[in-house]
Every structure is written in C-alpha cells, then in structure tokens.
Amino acid sequence: MYVLTLEKEKRIVQPNPEAMETELKVNNLNVFYGSNHAVKNVSMEIKKHAITALIGPSGCGKSTFLRSINRMNDLIPGAVCKGEILYEGINLLDASVDVVSLRKEIGMLFQKPNPFPKSIFDNVTHGLKCAGIRKKDVLENAVEESLKLAGLWDETKDRLKHSALSLSGGQQQRLCLARALAMKPKVLLLDEPTSALDPVSTAKIEELLMSLKKRITIVIVTHNMQQAARIADQTAFFYEGTLVEFGNTRDLFENPTHTRTKSYISGQFG
Numbered sequence: 001m002y003v004l005t006l007e008k009e010k011r012i013v014q015p016n017p018e019a020m021e022t023e024l025k026v027n028n029l030n031v032f033y034g035s036n037h038a039v040k041n042v043s044m045e046i047k048k049h050a051i052t053a054l055i056g057p058s059g060c061g062k063s064t065f066l067r068s069i070n071r072m073n074d075l076i077p078g079a080v081c082k083g084e085i086l087y088e089g090i091n092l093l094d095a096s097v098d099v100v101s102l103r104k105e106i107g108m109l110f111q112k113p114n115p116f117p118k119s120i121f122d123n124v125t126h127g128l129k130c131a132g133i134r135k136k137d138v139l140e141n142a143v144e145e146s147l148k149l150a151g152l153w154d155e156t157k158d159r160l161k162h163s164a165l166s167l168s169g170g171q172q173q174r175l176c177l178a179r180a181l182a183m184k185p186k187v188l189l190l191d192e193p194t195s196a197l198d199p200v201s202t203a204k205i206e207e208l209l210m211s212l213k214k215r216i217t218i219v220i221v222t223h224n225m226q227q228a229a230r231i232a233d234q235t236a237f238f239y240e241g242t243l244v245e246f247g248n249t250r251d252l253f254e255n256p257t258h259t260r261t262k263s264y265i266s267g268q269f270g
C-alpha cells in the first residue's frame with residue numbers, strides 16, 4: 001500500500017492516501033454566519049493517520065471548515081453548520097453529540113501560542129485535572145510523555161514549575177501541542193500553527209507532526225504552500241467557500257486539474 005516517490009535530495013516512502021482508511025467523512029457541509037455563506041457544500045474524506053492540508057486565499061473558509069469539525073463554531077453567535085461530518089459512524093454536527101468529549105478526542109492548536117499563565121506542568125495537566133485525574137504519578141507520567149512527544153522535554157524537564165510564559169514563542173507552541181497531546185486525541189486540528197514562528201521552530205513543529213501522524217490524524221490550515229508540500233499527504237484547495245480541488249499533495253501541486261488551483265499555487269493571487 002505504499003508508493004515510492006523520489007524527492008529532490010532523498011528517497012522517501014509516502015503512504016498512498018487513496019489506500020488509507022477514512023477518519024472523517026464530510027458530506028455536503030455548509031456553514032453560514034448569518035447571511036454569509038462561508039463554506040459551500042463541501043464534501044471530502046480525511047484519511048486516518050495522514051496529514052491533510054487546507055490551503056486557499058484569506059477568507060475562503062479554511063478556519064470555518066476546521067472549526068466545524070470539533071464544533072468550535074458553536075461558540076460563534078449566529079454560526080450555523082449543516083450537513084454531515086461522520087466520525088466513527090456518528091454525525092459530529094448532531095445536537096446530541098457531547099462537545100466536551102468531542103474536543104478531547106479532536107483537539108485543536110491555534111495560530112498564536114495560547115498557554116495559560118500557569119506553570120509548564122499545570123498547562124500540560126490542565127485537561128487531565130478537569131477530567132478529574134488527581135494522582136500525582138499519573139499526572140507526572142502524562143507530563144513527561146506529552147512533553148517528549150511534543151519535543152519539549154529536554155528543554156523543560158528541569159523547570160516544570162516555571163511559568164509557561166517564560167518560554168519562547170516556539171516553545172510555547174510546542175507546550176500547547178503537549179497540552180493537546182496529554183488528552184490523547186485521535187485527531188488534531190491545527191490552524192496556521194507556525195505562522196507566528198521562526199523557521200527553526202517551524203521546522204521543529206513540522207518534524208513533530210510528521211512523527212505524530214503515526215498515532216494521530218492531522219488536519220492543518222496553512223498559508224505556506226511549501227509547508228503543505230513538505231508535510232501533507234493530501235491537500236485541499238478552497239476558494240470563496242468552495243472546495244475547488246482535493247487530492248494527493250503531490251498531484252495537486254505538480255498537476256493541478258483546475259485553472260484556479262494552478263494560478264493560486266503559482267502565486268498569481270492569494
């Protein structure tokens with residue numbers, strides 16, 4: 001089930017998304033903010049343990065689409081989502097879905113690192129404590145495991161009681177990643193997670209996402225097309241609320257079907 005692709009400097013083995021299991025099946029998703037029809041009849045299959053990138057010009061509906069997956073749009077007055085987002089046989093848009101449990105399973109990371117003004121340790125354990133976990137050894141193990149997964153353990157193991165705000169921007173973003181990972185999510189949604197970071201911190205996050213996809217399904221919004229090309233298995237191009245083109249990242253960048261995709265990826269607008 002693997003396709004061998006030849007990159008410029010090195011040969012890598014990439015999974016073939018078409019042969020992968022589906023994690024989220026989106027059917028005819030429409031999102032409205034009052035009279036603004038922000039996402040228009042979008043259908044797509046997000047593959048399990050793959051990285052799916054969402055690209056497109058500002059205002060095309062990427063964040064709106066992403067937020068509908070873990071029902072964050074519920075928090076926006078006047079926002080209405082219609083259609084289906086099937087996950088483990090359930091339509092996540094159903095009123096009966098418990099959004100607190102949903103957001104544990106489908107975590108999110110935002111553009112600006114948003115650690116709580118608390119210690120590094122307390123940031124990572126926040127969700128676990130909210131879920132009623134109090135045992136010291138359980139919390140300590142979760143902190144170590146999550147910080148290791150987020151590539152932050154070596155830098156923070158001797159300062160876990162220090163304020164999270166004493167960390168650099170890139171470290172804060174990895175701390176937010178650790179905080180999300182502590183909840184053992186099955187899916188992680190990332191909205192431009194590296195756009196506020198320097199190239200070194202960006203590369204570090206990209207590397208982490210590539211290794212995390214072994215255990216987590218990842219959906220990432222990015223304005224950085226090189227980033228999508230580097231890390232995503234599948235890429236979706238949105239324009240004015242519509243999903244114009246969706247497919248294997250390599251095909252989309254090297255052989256786009258639609259003229260609009262072609263002009264966007266060649267930098268003619270956006």
Ligand SMILES: Nc1ncnc2c1ncn2[C@@H]1O[C@H](COP(=O)(O)OP(=O)(O)OP(=O)(O)O)[C@@H](O)[C@H]1O
Binds near residue numbers: 036060063064076
């Ligand atoms: N909280 C909100 N309330 C009302 N309208 C909103 C809200 N968020 C987004 N919109 C509107 O929905 C449309 C899609 O916006 P969205 O933020 O999803 O785009 P985007 O592709 O993420 O853009 P960007 O790349 O600038 O982040 C836009 O017309 C925007 O004005």
Ligand SMILES: [Mg+2]
Binds near residue numbers: 063064191221
């Ligand atoms: Mg956005």
